[in-house]
Amino acid sequence: xxxxxxxxxxxxxHAKPEALATLPSAxxxxxxxxxxxxxxxxxxxLLAGIASGFIAWRxxxxxxxxxxxxxxxxxxxxxxxxxxxxxxxxxxGRGVSLSTSERDLIGIAAVEFDxxxxxxxxxxxxxxxxxxxxxxxxxxxRQGDVYVIPAPRVNxxxxxxxxxxxxxxxxxxxxxxQLALEFPVAASxxxxxxxxxxxxxxDCDTHSLWLTSVAGSExxxxxxxxxxIQLDPIAKIVDQLDDFDGFGLAPFNSGATLQAGAHKPSxxxxxxxxxxxxxxxxxxxxxxxxxxxxxxxxxxxxxLGPVGNDRVRKIDIGSHGELLLHGTPFNFNLAQPxxxxxxxxxxxxxxxxxxxxxxxxxVQ
Amino acid sequence: xPPPHQKRFQKRACLFALLAVLAGCExxxxxxxxxxxxxxxxxxxxxxxxxxxxxxxxxxxTSQSSGALALPLAHLNSAAAAAQTLAxxxxxxxxxxxxxxxxxxxxVEVLSVDKLRESDLLDASGPHAACKTSDCLRVDLYDxxxxxxLSAVVxxxxxxxxxxxxxxxxxxxxxxxxTQLAIAIARNSPEVKEALGGAAPESVEVLMANTKTAxxxxxxxxxxxxxxxxxxxxxxxxxxxxxxxxxxxxxxVQWTEHGQAGPLSDLAAKVPSEQSLSxxxxxxxxxxxxxxxxxxxWRLDYMLTASDGLQISGVQFNEREVLTSAKLxxxxxxxxxxxxxxxxxxxxxxxFSSAAVIPFEAPKIxxxxxxxxxxxxxxxxxxxxxxxxxPCNYSYRQSYDFYADGRFRPSAASxxxxxxxxxxxxxxxxIEPAGSGWALQEFSTIQTPARVAGFNAVTHERxxxxxxxxDKSGARFRLLQDQSSQTLQGFDIVPGRGQFADSRGDxxxxxxxxxxxxxxxxxxxxxxxxxCNTDHKQxxxxxxxxxxxxxxxxxxxxxxxxxxNELTPGREYCWANPVLENGVVNPKLYPCEAGPMFVPxxxxxxxxxxxx
Numbered sequence: 001x002x003x004x005x006x007x008x009x010x011x012x013x014h015a016k017p018e019a020l021a022t023l024p025s026a027x028x029x030x031x032x033x034x035x036x037x038x039x040x041x042x043x044x045x046l047l048a049g050i051a052s053g054f055i056a057w058r059x060x061x062x063x064x065x066x067x068x069x070x071x072x073x074x075x076x077x078x079x080x081x082x083x084x085x086x087x088x089x090x091x092x093g094r095g096v097s098l099s100t101s102e103r104d105l106i107g108i109a110a111v112e113f114d115x116x117x118x119x120x121x122x123x124x125x126x127x128x129x130x131x132x133x134x135x136x137x138x139x140x141x142r143q144g145d146v147y148v149i150p151a152p153r154v155n156x157x158x159x160x161x162x163x164x165x166x167x168x169x170x171x172x173x174x175x176x177x178q179l180a181l182e183f184p185v186a187a188s189x190x191x192x193x194x195x196x197x198x199x200x201x202x203d204c205d206t207h208s209l210w211l212t213s214v215a216g217s218e219x220x221x222x223x224x225x226x227x228x229i230q231l232d233p234i235a236k237i238v239d240q241l242d243d244f245d246g247f248g249l250a251p252f253n254s255g256a257t258l259q260a261g262a263h264k265p266s267x268x269x270x271x272x273x274x275x276x277x278x279x280x281x282x283x284x285x286x287x288x289x290x291x292x293x294x295x296x297x298x299x300x301x302x303x304l305g306p307v308g309n310d311r312v313r314k315i316d317i318g319s320h321g322e323l324l325l326h327g328t329p330f331n332f333n334l335a336q337p338x339x340x341x342x343x344x345x346x347x348x349x350x351x352x353x354x355x356x357x358x359x360x361x362x363v364q
Numbered sequence: 365x366p367p368p369h370q371k372r373f374q375k376r377a378c379l380f381a382l383l384a385v386l387a388g389c390e391x392x393x394x395x396x397x398x399x400x401x402x403x404x405x406x407x408x409x410x411x412x413x414x415x416x417x418x419x420x421x422x423x424x425x426t427s428q429s430s431g432a433l434a435l436p437l438a439h440l441n442s443a444a445a446a447a448q449t450l451a452x453x454x455x456x457x458x459x460x461x462x463x464x465x466x467x468x469x470x471x472v473e474v475l476s477v478d479k480l481r482e483s484d485l486l487d488a489s490g491p492h493a494a495c496k497t498s499d500c501l502r503v504d505l506y507d508x509x510x511x512x513x514l515s516a517v518v519x520x521x522x523x524x525x526x527x528x529x530x531x532x533x534x535x536x537x538x539x540x541x542x543t544q545l546a547i548a549i550a551r552n553s554p555e556v557k558e559a560l561g562g563a564a565p566e567s568v569e570v571l572m573a574n575t576k577t578a579x580x581x582x583x584x585x586x587x588x589x590x591x592x593x594x595x596x597x598x599x600x601x602x603x604x605x606x607x608x609x610x611x612x613x614x615x616x617v618q619w620t621e622h623g624q625a626g627p628l629s630d631l632a633a634k635v636p637s638e639q640s641l642s643x644x645x646x647x648x649x650x651x652x653x654x655x656x657x658x659x660x661x662w663r664l665d666y667m668l669t670a671s672d673g674l675q676i677s678g679v680q681f682n683e684r685e686v687l688t689s690a691k692l693x694x695x696x697x698x699x700x701x702x703x704x705x706x707x708x709x710x711x712x713x714x715x716f717s718s719a720a721v722i723p724f725e726a727p728k729i730x731x732x733x734x735x736x737x738x739x740x741x742x743x744x745x746x747x748x749x750x751x752x753x754x755p756c757n758y759s760y761r762q763s764y765d766f767y768a769d770g771r772f773r774p775s776a777a778s779x780x781x782x783x784x785x786x787x788x789x790x791x792x793x794x795i796e797p798a799g800s801g802w803a804l805q806e807f808s809t810i811q812t813p814a815r816v817a818g819f820n821a822v823t824h825e826r827x828x829x830x831x832x833x834x835d836k837s838g839a840r841f842r843l844l845q846d847q848s849s850q851t852l853q854g855f856d857i858v859p860g861r862g863q864f865a866d867s868r869g870d871x872x873x874x875x876x877x878x879x880x881x882x883x884x885x886x887x888x889x890x891x892x893x894x895x896c897n898t899d900h901k902q903x904x905x906x907x908x909x910x911x912x913x914x915x916x917x918x919x920x921x922x923x924x925x926x927x928x929n930e931l932t933p934g935r936e937y938c939w940a941n942p943v944l945e946n947g948v949v950n951p952k953l954y955p956c957e958a959g960p961m962f963v964p965x966x967x968x969x970x971x972x973x974x975x976x
Contacts (some may be wrong), residue, residue: 104705154720155694155708155891156671191670191888194718219647219716306533308583309639329585331643331715335722335750362533 068284068296070357071267073321073350074252080204084144086175090124098146100135106158108135108148108170108177126175132168133158137199137314139209141231144172147180147209149197154334161189164196165215167235181235186223186242187216193332198224198275199313203251205268206289207231208238212246214275214332226272228289239291241283245275248326250315251285271298271323273312275330278302280312280323298357301327305344305362312346323348323357403620405636405645406555407726408613416548417612424471428947433457434472434505437539444477447501447518454516454525462509464944470509471610471947475536477503484517491527492517500526506536508610509949511588535581538592542609543579549614550594550605559603559619560596582606584615584638586724586750591615593635604635610948616641643714646723651713657729659741660768666727666743670717670888671710672794673762674727674745681770684853685798690774692762693889694903695721696790697782698896706787706895711747711760718890721747721758732765740767753781753940753951760791761955775959777866778927779951780939785931789938790902792892793923793959794885797843800918801852804876805842809833824912827900828874830926834861841874842965843921855962860925866957868937870925875904879918925958 087096092112099111105123107130114121136151148168152159165188169180189196196215203210208231214224224245230238249272253265268285272295279302281295301310310327317323325346329337347360413421427435433452440448451457452474462470480502484492492500498521505514513536517526538546550556575596582604584591589610596603606615618636636644646668649655654665654677664679664687673692680686698706712719723745732740743764749757759779766772776791805819806828819835819842834840839856846852860870877884884907885892893903904922929938936954943952 152718155710156718157708157891157894161890191718191890192716219652303535303581303583307585308533308535309585309637329750331722333713333715333717333722334710334720336720337750 068267068269068282068293070282070298070355071255072352072355074254074271074317074323075265075321076317077205077251077253078139078202080142081140081202082142082144082172083140084146084170084172084175086126086170086173092122092124098138100138100148106130106134107132108138108146126170126177128177129170129175132166132177133160133163135168137197139200139202141202141209142204142207146170146172147200147202148177149200149211151197152194152334154336156191156194156334159194161191161194164189164194165213167197167200167209167211167229169235181229181237183211183213183227183229183237184225184240185213185215186225189215193217194334195332198246199248199273201249201251201315203228203289205251205253208289209235210249210251210270212249212272212275214245217245217332222276224275226270226283226291228291239289241291241295244272244281244295246281247273247275247330248312248314249273250317251289252317270295271315271317273315273325275311275332278304278310278312278327280315280325299348299359301325301346301359301362304346304359306364307344310344310346321350322360327362403618404559405616405618405641405648406558407616407642407645408553408555411553411613413612414548414552416545416552420545420612424947428468428471433461433469434474437474437477440477443499443520444501446523447503447520448474448477450518450520450523450525451503451505451516454528456525456528457505457514457516460514460528460530461507462944464947466945468945468947470507470944472505472507472514473539473542475504475506475513475539475542477501480517494519494522494526498522504536506538506590508590509944509947511590511610535583536590538579538590538609542592545612546579546592546607546609547577547594549607549612550596550617553605553614553617555614555617556596556603556605559601559617560598561601580604580635582635582637584608584610586638586642586748587611591638595635606636606638606641608638616645642724646714646726647716650723650727651717655727657743659729660738660766661770662766662772664766666764668713668723668727668745671712671719671890672885672888673711673747674743674764676743676764676774679772679798681766681772686772686853688796688798689886690764690793690795692774692776693792693794693885694892695758695760695776695778696792696893696895696897696902697758698788698790698898699782699784700786700788700898701784702786704896705783707758708891708893708895709758709760710891711762719747721749721760723747732767739769740765740771742766753779753942755781756783757781759940761957763957763959770964771961773864773959773961774923775864775957776925777955777957778929778938779953779955780929781941782929782938785929787929787938788898789927789929789956790924791958792903793925794889794904795921795923796879796886797845797919797921799845800879800916801845801847802915802919803844803846804915804919804921805844807833807835807840807842822876822915824914825877825908826875826912827905827908828876829900830871830873831869832874834859837963838863839963840960843962844965854965856965857921858961858963859923860958860960864957864959864961866955868927868956870923870958870960871927872923872925872958872960873900873902874924875900875908875922876915877904877907877920877922878909878913878915879920880907885920923960927956927958929956 096112100108110124112122133150134153135148138148165183165185167181168177170177196213198212201210209229211227216223222243222245226241226246227237228239230236251270255266270283272281279300280298282298283295284292286292311330312325313328314326327344344364346362348357349360351358436448480500498519500519503516513531515529519526575598578595580593580595582591582593589608591608594605600621603619605617608615615638650668654667657664661682664676666676669675675691677689695709709720710718711721714722727745730742731738746761748759751757752759761777763775778789804822806822807819808815811817832840838858840859841857844851844854859872860867862869902924927938938956939954940951942949
């Protein structure tokens, strides 16, 4: 990158002396009026050049956003989510949940566990739920529809790399699962990077989904994307951050100002975990919920927990703004976390004195 | 109409102005675009204990022999010494420390005796309430066998232990004696000497005087051992060494020429961990490029693939091409007591791969000796799950043996420890002989109208059932390369029938397929076949065409042995047990290994195949 730039600027340096060398002799030969007119033209053009350079410099300065610092604890933007109704009549109790991590089941399943034995006591799958291979992150929306993405587990037998850049929708009442969207990738998933979609999060304020993908990323080059997917009338990508390998993510509001008699958030943003490090990044959103600038580091779980090297696969924002970060080992391979590393949760709490999040503890 | 020189001038002026505009538009390179030198990293080679380590081991042994539960700290003030004595004499400590089969207790050392922390006094009604009016101290110990910190709160006035707490996953502060030992281990390593420009200072004191030295914390995520990172800055070179204080050895070293030496605290943020260092070295050296190897007449390249294990390619013996490539496509693990339960595991690079089981160390080259004479060498790579040897975690070993007499043997070993005592391991080996003109023959003991007793030609693609007959020399197949009716080279293919180390026999399925285009294994193969089929349907049968293709344009051999695990004490096979020995936990290994020996028959008169 720097080489390319220096080569280009060397070309400009080479062109300048050539033009300058002709000026003195040319000016001597010109009539005064012509010289004056041309000099004025030249001056104007030079000024234009300087002005355009200044504008370019200013815009470059503007693109280096001032750090997006939080003004208060975060509020989740997913509290409008509703459970689906397809459970009705299936005999499940209040403890029913959806799971994509049942070792003996492919896809997604409705499961219920015995509270005493902690063993799975009941499960149900719509016939369409196991047709698309292993699935991973999922979320509900305000209508009870479920959105879910595929990801291979242990091997690629059920998850051909070419079919990983997909978002599926499970209709709230029928339970039918169908393809909702194929999202863009820098390159298809492959044996060298079998992953595409990493995590999903629903945004009540914009009735859209946020999705992270690492498809096409390479050891020394991040080519992942963070995308906002508008859900109505059809699933469609409306905003996108390129060249960032993200994992868990959560849209948030923060701070509140009274506007027209109502409390409006003074800050909107997105927390995005890095898939390459234990960092949580802070991404600003504008008042319309669109991405603004590039993400900056908010906090890190590096060195914390039983292993000290987890990535954050899921971010929960609590009712008091506390953060619960679900950690997992992740190294762009299909190695599975051992029982020793299962489900480590890292808690961070807002420190009003310092205006930042402090690490509280981790639990397993 | 302006004169030509004026036009020329105007043109040039315009060009100049345009260039000025363009120059203004050209973004300046970002300040961070200046490339910092990339760090250099190495993993430590096998080490011999230095004098300092030997001395420390002796201290530990003496402490164990004296019956002490833990190695105490010396030179403590009277209150701290009293607290230490009370903690070490406490019955709970004795109850909770494991004792190994060799009678040795878990290695435990006192790390510090210090004042209580605020967190120890938070609960006013808790066990430490007395400490508000009494003299209390906290005694921190480290249990190297359990990789955990043990903390006792001791009321020195009342001469009583108030509480014990065990913490896993916390980086403890280590005492000066371990700091000195860690620096000594780093100083004595050839890797640190290389980073320091070829010669390490003669003593720790000199090293510390000549360099800015700090001891940073780091993690050994995979071994779960207590590790630290002595960090040195000498001139413009910054060195991080990772020292494993459980095994008392160096893990690896990272160093960089970082320009002006900044404060040591700046370097703390860049401390590598066991995993980051090992992955970086393996990825750069073995996943992104081939490594050439030439020994005992053999020449080959090797590299780690994304999903097909350690691949060798361009294999030659005495300048003759033998193999285009060989690799291990998948491991199938099935469990007989649970139908359809098992795994198809790929092995390969530690990151940016579809491997489920990955290498923690670089490939090794080991001499093969017979009566103290080197007769060959083994190229070997181990792969592990993070929780191995815990249940449902796996370790696989892939090897290629090459002998000075032209024999070679690709093999695969499982070292457990699966999900039960009913596991069968089936590695899928793919072996592609170099060039064309190869003819395969299969041995038969039975004479029929279609075949003779002896070697019979195999002319078309097919698979061969497990555990077929072998001739007197142990060969089940014969592979001959002919050119212009002359035999260039040939090999007897000798499967394992219990004659090799760590083997009870291969029970192998074999497949011969025509050399094919991409998608049949010449490039990376994703998961092939099902984990849990118990018959020949292991995956390679998919490449046998209908009708079967002729093998005369080149062939590929697939070798799928079957190893059934056993956990019976004294007869363990395909298994590993964590064992407490000499105060620390190490896995006891019971590998099961399988693979065919290729025995050259060039010097023998190759028997012509009997045409059916």
